Amino acid sequence: MARYMLIMRSTPEAEALMAEQEIDFDEIIESMGRFNEELIKAGVMLAGEGLTGPEDGFVVDFNQDPPVVTDGPYTEAKELFNGFWLLEVSSKEEAKQWARKVPLGPGVKLEVRKVSDSADFPMDNPWIKKEIQWRAELAEKIAVQARAEADRLL
Incomplete structure (x- = not known):
């Protein structure tokens, strides 16, 4: 994808x-x-x-x-x-x-x-590895915020 x-x-x-x-x-x-x-x-x-x-x-x-x-x-x-x-x-x-x-x-x-996708970059680069971790943390934060907003609206 x-x-x-x-x-x-x-x-x-x-x-x-x-x-x-x-x-x-x-x-x-x-x-x-x-x-x-x-x-x-x-x-x-x-x-x-x-x-x-x-x-x-x-x-x-x-x-x-x-x-x-x-x-x-x-x-x-x-x-x-x-x-x-x-x-x-x-x-x-x-x-x-x-x-x-x-x-x-x-x-x-x-x-x-x-x-661009992280796969477009060298996977042995430490900054690319950090970027992947940051994205995972951000996705979790967004999910928590979305659940809280949905609860507030319901």
Whole structure:
């Protein structure tokens, strides 16, 4: 199995078009929810998150030492990274099939990238071994948090 990240990118023009068409945010949440449910039922969704607007973020530019931090919004940005899905699928072709189903509109692009796996690196490297252990610990922490959130909601 391979992991692919579907990266949602939007343009200011797409944002303006959405506002102009007065698309109800609840409709967007519903269509994304249906898509996410389809991914979950298929057993391919590992993660997926939306992001807040650029005004809540910042950019770190490493062209200088020390790096320069600039708070958002980013006036020079032509596209904004708005969210992502992380899928575990059998092939690049399956990733393409899922990517085509994402309920996005005009002016929005979906960049799809294969996620590196620990098997892509030398297994005798001590940092790779540590990374594998960190991932196991993180998975357990996330599982505990998810169970606590589910208990809270029920």
